[in-house]
Amino acid sequence: GELLMEEHLSPRKLKALAGVDDLQQVKALEMRVDTRETSLGNFGVHLPNLRELKLNNSLLVSVRDLGTSLSHLYVLWMACCGLSDLDGISSCSSLKELYIAYNNISELSQLTWLDHLEVLDLEGNNIEDIDQMQYLRLCCKLSHLTVEGNLICLKPNAESAEEPGYNYRAEVKKLIPHLKYLDKIPASQT
Numbered sequence: 001g002e003l004l005m006e007e008h009l010s011p012r013k014l015k016a017l018a019g020v021d022d023l024q025q026v027k028a029l030e031m032r033v034d035t036r037e038t039s040l041g042n043f044g045v046h047l048p049n050l051r052e053l054k055l056n057n058s059l060l061v062s063v064r065d066l067g068t069s070l071s072h073l074y075v076l077w078m079a080c081c082g083l084s085d086l087d088g089i090s091s092c093s094s095l096k097e098l099y100i101a102y103n104n105i106s107e108l109s110q111l112t113w114l115d116h117l118e119v120l121d122l123e124g125n126n127i128e129d130i131d132q133m134q135y136l137r138l139c140c141k142l143s144h145l146t147v148e149g150n151l152i153c154l155k156p157n158a159e160s161a162e163e164p165g166y167n168y169r170a171e172v173k174k175l176i177p178h179l180k181y182l183d184k185i186p187a188s189q190t
Contacts, residue, residue: 009043023047030054035065044069056080056099064088078103079121086110100125101146112138124149128158130168133175143180147172 011023018026023046033040036059044050044067053070054077060066063083068091070076075097083103089095090113098114101123108127111117117139127150136142151158153168169182169190179187 008039008041009046010041011046014043014046024049026050028052028054032056032058034059035061040065040067042067042069044073048072051075053077062088063092066092075099089114096141101149106132108132108135111135114139115141117142119144121146122150123147126150127152130156130171130175133172136176137178140178142176142178144184145172145176145179145181146183148183 014023014026015021017031018029020026026047027049029047029050029052031054033055050070050073052075053073056077056079058078058081060078060081060083063078063086066088071091071093073092074094076092076095077099079099079101081100081103083100083105085107086100086105087110089098089110093113094116095114096116097119098117099121101121102125104126105122106126106128111120112135118141120136120139120142123146127147130152133152136145147153147168155162155166156171167190169187172182173179173187173190181187
């Protein structure tokens with residue numbers, strides 16, 4: 001879609017984007033945004049029934065740019081958005097699915113606030129320390145996790161040499177015992 005630049009996401013603009021007259025009807029929205037120049041405002045206020053938001057290939061300085069009124073969101077896609085941290089993700093407190101592949105995320109502590117999280121895609125990020133996975137243990141409903149393409153798949157942390165006996169699948173399963181699928185394969189399989 002169109003790259004939104006000239007103004008924040010006013011109700012008028014949201015209606016044009018969604019192709020509706022009543023923003024109450026909008027349950028899913030897909031757009032590309034660039035928050036380096038323009039704020040999104042607290043656009044979620046105008047979309048009380050929004051359940052899915054797809055922002056792939058946007059330029060987001062921070063998750064905080066989404067505002068604080070997306071607590072009713074169930075699914076959020078932010079792949080390839082240039083994110084380096086997840087500060088502010090706690091305002092999306094109802095999230096069940098979070099797709100944040102191909103960003104620069106290395107620290108996962110902010111995810112501990114997502115009590116309903118079931119699916120998490122972290123493929124191709126900068127997770128260099130297997131200990132980051134312990135934060136996900138607190139997401140007690142997490143059942144599907146993707147971490148392929150991160151350094152932890154090769155070695156436990158950035159300082160360690162590659163160990164021939166190291167198995168990231170076994171390590172992740174130890175840290176998140178309730179996980180059902182890891183990298184789209186049953187977590188029980190190593």
